[in-house]
């Protein structure tokens with residue numbers, strides 16, 4: 001029931017040391033990232049690498065045992081973004097200033113909402129403040145991520 005060290009290493013490297021939900025960089029964060037079970041163990045999810053993702057403490061905490069979120073535009077219940085089966089850039093973009101994640105599909109929007117990826121409901125936007133510093137440091141956002149066009 002515990003993920004072994006070799007698997008942890010694989011998950012970290014595969015994720016390029018980024019949270020697979022909010023693309024925070026582990027090195028720039030105070031807390032070590034968690035190995036997230038995409039289908040939670042409480043719902044029968046396995047320790048197979050196909051069911052694992054690297055997640056920062058905030059995303060891991062907000063995701064908890066949830067596998068769905070609400071699309072704020074339609075109020076529909078939508079499965080959360082699945083880092084193994086879906087591609088981040090198909091569902092999310094960065095705002096022009098690189099500080100906020102914008103969901104561009106129902107999956108993206110439901111995930112942004114559930115994980116509060118821009119700290120709009122919690123922490124007084126502290127993740128946005130951290131991103132501003134990372135941006136100044138040249139670590140953020142990841143180069144391959146799309147940004148909103150003006």
Ligand SMILES: [Zn+2]
Pocket residue numbers: 019020021022023024055056057058059060
């Ligand atoms: Zn995260």
